[in-house]
Amino acid sequence: MSIRHLDSLFNPKSLALIGASRRSESLGAVLAANLMSAGFEGQIYPIHPKAQEIGDRVAYPSVADLPEAPDLAVIATPPDAVPELIAQLAARGTRSAVVITAGFGEGGDQEGEQRLQDMLDAARTNTLRIVGPNCLGVIVPGAGLNASFSHIAALPGDLAFVTQSGAMVTAMLDWATPRGIGFSHVVSLGDKSDVDFGDMLDYLALDFKTRAILLYVESITHARKFMSAARAAARSKPVIVIKGGRYAEGAKAAASHTGALAGSDAVYDAVFARAGLLRVFSLEELFDAAETLATARSVRGDRLAIATNGGGLGVLATDALIEEGGRLAELTPETIDDLSAVLPATWSHSNPVDIIGDAPGERYAATLDALLKEPAADALLVMNCPTAVASSTEAAQSVISSIEKHTAARGRSNAKTVFTAWVGDAAAREARHIFSEKHIPTYDTPEQAVRGFMHLVRYRRNQELLSETPSSIVASEDSDESAPDWSAAHSIMVAAMAENREWLNEPEAKAVLAAYGIPVVQTFQVATPEEAAAAAERIDGPVALKILSPDLTHKSDIGGVELGLNGNDEVLHAAREMNARVSRLAPNATLKGFSVQSFCQRPKAQELILGAATDAQFGPVLLFGAGGTAVEVLGDKSIGLPPLNSTLARDLITRTRVFKLLEGYRDRPPADLDALSAALIRLSDLVVDFAEIAEIDINPLLADDQGVIALDARIRLCPKSASAIERLAIRPYPRELEQNFAIRDGTDIFLRPIRPEDEPMLQSMFDRLSPEDIRLRFFASLTELSHSFAARLTQIDYHREMAFVALKEGDDGEPEIWGVVRISADPDNERAEYAVLVRSDIKGRGLGAELMNRIIDYAVRRGLSEIWGDVLDHNKRMLELVKELGFSVRHLPDEPGIVRVVKRLDAVD
Incomplete structure (x- = not known):
């Protein structure tokens, strides 16, 4: 389901409260009081087996006794009664229900799980929609609807807040109400048995009263439905999300580097970015982001110019900017000359621009006139700390005049975005009020202002993932040159699974990669040291020798890898020593022989890791990062969802620290990023095509100006639980x-x-x-x-x-x-x-x-x-x-x- 009958849930003409009570402070009494005091203009029907009235409303003994079928039912009865109540309501024509009650399988209780299924079966007969169970309820201030047991009523406004946690509703309202922040909808989804985040995103995307959608997420169900709805909603209005449970240790049992690095929170980061959402990490940041996205113009990049009357504020802002991943704009000589002409000789002569503590309004205006023309700056942060010799309010008014002049000259769409931070309390209050009236982003501290700038930067980046056009890479997708050899890869996997093997050995894994066009080093699989020596003679140059065993995850940890061996005698001796060493250190491991491969000597190449893993919610995910034996220690990685195109592949690469090395430095030329992007796309194609693949490690993958080549690879297989397409969070090209x-x-x-x-x-x-x-x-x-x-x-x-x-x-x-x-x-x-x-x-x-x-x-x-x-x-x-x-x-x-x-x-x- 999706938005079917949700109008009856959020804009009902009549409603019933089942479980209403006159007992003070009981759940039924709190619900009744909230419903009857919120200004709802339709009929409210309390249901109580004995009471004649609840509050000032006539009470009815049962659903059957109601004079009409209510659009919405709010249920707060013992859980055993709920399935039958849903059946009665559905039979009468009720279209929606909010089930406050818990006891529907939380914690894995089998009796509760059956109760949940009975409730859903009863609702399905007439498509009755359910929010909950185990939720705090629903609040729609504009409709006079407070179907919740929150102790604080929501103010009307244009923000929608959808949360999995009922406690987050009360925390949110407790924080927002004193600050005058209002809502179009507040929805506690509880156990998400029917109405879930995907449904709410679809509904709120079409709601003209909702300016921005705020989400508190602990988990996602129906991954493809969520991704589809989130991407659609993000095209129409800002969607800002907090993810709870960021440090769940779901990757402890991972058997590969990729599995260990692709933890659940990293996957959610990738999901939110791919959907065009902005992720934040606190309630305060949630509202700051909503306000910033509403008032500030978009920024074109991450370079910030900073002007301040206090050097310390500039240092704090710079620290925050670098920590958030932004960059200080490098001022051009022309801008420095312009600033020197209007500032005291003691000004900082660099960014941040310290205009000295006695700066009057005129100096602020002259500084902005110069910085707003700076081509190397994508936005400007102006700060003020109160002093006894200059007016903070006068400075604010001068800043506003400069911004208005700049906007009039360049047009709103081309004008630079300006952020302001007037620190302090009484002295800064009036200035911040003036900025707010003019819809200029204003903050209490330098750190908050920088965070607001970076919200826009990250939001723009995520939005571009929805709209950038990828370029062609290597050969055309439809040409024979780039077409993968699906049959070759499939036959290798079928043979391994017929032998009940979970892991492909290294030569098999490389053969699968080669079938999909990912370059690999020449590799031979042999059974004995003597065969290893013979294989080495077939390879031109030094070789690498590796033990083959289905029981050894990281071969180098127990001396199962030897590099740079020359000649068959050296290989024979190393293979015999390796057999003995591995047998001693891992006596229970089954040894299947050796792989002998060309020892690739590319001294200026960067070691990378490419991989794939399977996430419990979102299915296959892809990984890129710095590789080698210290891959987990470095932790430099980015996560993405298949399918990839060239734009998305390049984005994966640029979101890592190792990208700076790949761009070239000192005597190392830039790596072939097109070849690297192509390898990522081909890895994505492989994962899309085969539901049997659970994990892939390509580590290391060497990348330099000559291209890329995989030195080692591991692939773990699993029985198919869904088709290759069904398990993907985003439907690939059909x-x-x-x-x-x-x-x-x-x-x-x-x-x-x-x-x-x-x-x-x-x-x-x-x-x-x-x-x-x-x-x-x-x-x-x-x-x-x-x-x-x-x-x-x-x-x-x-x-x-x-x-x-x-x-x-x-x-x-x-x-x-x-x-x-x-x-x-x-x-x-x-x-x-x-x-x-x-x-x-x-x-x-x-x-x-x-x-x-x-x-x-x-x-x-x-x-x-x-x-x-x-x-x-x-x-x-x-x-x-x-x-x-x-x-x-x-x-x-x-x-x-x-x-x-x-x-x-x-x-x-």
Whole structure:
């Protein structure tokens, strides 16, 4: 389910309280008091077996005695009674319930788990939606609804707070109410038996009264549903999240470096970033971030210029900036000259710009005039500490004047964002009030201001992951050169699992990687020291010798690795010594022989780790970082979710400290980052294709200016519990939907789902549309397709959207888009809006009808009930086409000139 019937939950016309009580301070009494004092204008029906009235409302003995079916029921009875109550409510037509009661399997209680299932079965018969059980309740101040037992009422506002923990509701309201912070919704999800974070994100994304969505998350259920909803919501408004349980030690039993490094909190970091959410770590930071995102303009980078009348404040701000991962802007000589012309000779002559403690308003204004023109600064932080010789308020007013002049000259979208921190209490209070009135971000301390700047930086980065267009890497995905050898990899895994082996040995693991285009060193598997010596003769140059055993996780720990061996005699001696040593130190290990491989000598290469692991909630995750034997000690890694493209792969690389080394330093040239990105993409493809893969370690992977090569690899297998696609949190590119067909004049067309890389082709198609075709499709006279809009059209969520592009080779031999058709389904996967566009010079050849037929076929297979679209009433060609395809047509009374066309699909054969 998703948003079905959630309107009855958050905007009910009537409600019932089951478990109402007159006993002072009881749960039923607190709920009744909250419901009846919140200003709810609809009917409230308390239910009590004996009482005639509760508060000033008539009480009813049972659900059957209610005069009508309430939209919403709030249940606070003993748990055994709940399933039957839900059944009675569903039978009467109630659409939603908040189950406050606990006792539904918390802690693994089997009786409670059965009770939970009985409740859900009873609700499912009539699609009754349930919040809870074991929750504090729901508050919607704008609807006068307080269906909770919170001791503090929420103020009305435009922030939505959704939490897994009921205690976080009371903590939040206790913190927010004295500060005058209000909410559109406060929702305690409890055990998330039905309504979960995905449902709430879908609902709140469409709620025009909600400006930003705040989440407190302990765990996620239905990973793909959450990711799909979160990515959709983050495109429309800020979503800010706190994750509880950050230090859960879920990786203790991991058998590989990757498993140990990819702990649950690191995975959640990756999930939130990929979804375009901003993660914070405290309640105060949660509200600061919401306010910053509401008032501050976006920033283009992480370089900050700082101006202050106190050197100590500048030091504190700089420390906070570096700790948060930002950078001090390096002032250009021109800016330094401009500042020297207006500041005392004793100014700092660098960033932070110390304008000296006696700075009056005029000096602040002159400083800003110079710094706001600084091309190396992405934003500006201005600070003030009170002094006896200068007015803090006058300084604030001068800062505002400079900002307004700068904004007027450059335009709001091009003006630099300015953050302010006026420290102190009484002396700074008026200045902060003035800044707030002008919607200029203002903070009490340097650290808070820097954190606000970095919130914008991280938010922008995460949003770009939703909209950047990846470039092509290496060969085309469709070429034979880059196509993976799925059969070769599959046969190796099948053979290992037939022998009940959990781990592939090193040569097998490398063969799998090679099948997917990841470069590996030449490797031979042998059984005896003598065979090892013979294998060494087949390798040109020194060799590396490694013990083979399914029981040894880290071979080097017990002397199972020898490097740089020369000649067969040296290899023979080392192999015999290794056998004896390993047998002595690990007497229970089964020894299967040795791997002999070329000893790769690339002294200026960087040792890296690439890997994959399986997270309990989100399925396969990918890892990149600094590699080698000290990989866990270094802890320098980034985590991502498959599938990857070039943009996402490059982002994984740049989020590590080792990236600075890969860029080159001293006598080391920059590494081939394209080759490294390609290896990550190929690793992602491997994980996407095989549900049997539980873990992969490629450590070390050497990277230098010559490319990349894997020296060691391990792959752990497991029985499949789901299909390769089902276990992924993000649905990958659906290659199975690719097809060929011929249009009416016999021209062959290749049809496939749209990909992010298609943005340049889509832009080219737009450039070849007539102004009239543009107006008919977009209902506006667009002169260009902006990057953000084009990225949104190409970066789709295949879980809830689909778009097909019709491709034909152009005169230059490169593919061109001749037409696009798409549907976007509602969160309930019941209805979808369609759109179709054919290049103007291709119209009249039957392509539009073919595209419509194929998207209708897809919608039927997907299980949608109907597709619909809005068409301008003078678009005769489109109206004729949809009528031929069985669409009904009706005019919209509130939108003159627009016709709504609808096709029911449940009647399609």
